[in-house]
Amino acid sequence: DTEVTQTPKHLVMGMTNKKSLKCEQHMGHRAMYWYKQKAKKPPELMFVYSYEKLSINESVPSRFSPECPNSSLLNLHLHALQPEDSALYLCASSQAGQETQYFGPGTRLLVL
């Protein structure tokens, strides 16, 4: 089973709202990733968690706050977003130290 699940599938939020994106995997992977993808562009890495610890933060604005409550779950908390943050947010997971990443279906976010 190489499934990564993400909820919600779609999200519309205002600039003053607080929302969270959720990602889950049950493959025993110990590395999890958040990416942002704009239309017709490759995914851009935002955060990497390895063994539930934040290992990479690609200079992402603080209005994005990641959380890894356990080895299967990854959250992305959103607050005071801007319209330019509208994008597809992808979660991925991999064995720790392995580059083969498995992606979820994404959450399509629209910020009004």
Next chain:
Amino acid sequence: AQSVTQLGSHVSVSEGALVLLRCNYSSSVPPYLFWYVQYPNQGLQLLLKYTTGATLVKGINGFEAEFKKSETSFHLTKPSAHMSDAAEYFCAVSGGGGKLIFGQGTELSVKP
């Protein structure tokens, strides 16, 4: 530093024709190479990967790719295109620390 160049942002083929999507990479270390496919409004699906060993790699849906070190290439091929192959294709190289470095993507169109 690692980088990926995908030649052609858009490729159009007729149904039943050969599919060839080009990818060249730059890497200071022996690379791990990947092809992902993204259908509209979906996440990325791993098509195939090269890590070590056999340079001709077979993937899902009839795709294959050949690692050519002398040409720093990892082109993706399929002998006979199907309408369902229409999608965005991303080539990626391992960037170290679990990172993937993506190319800009190639949109494949299949004409009936």
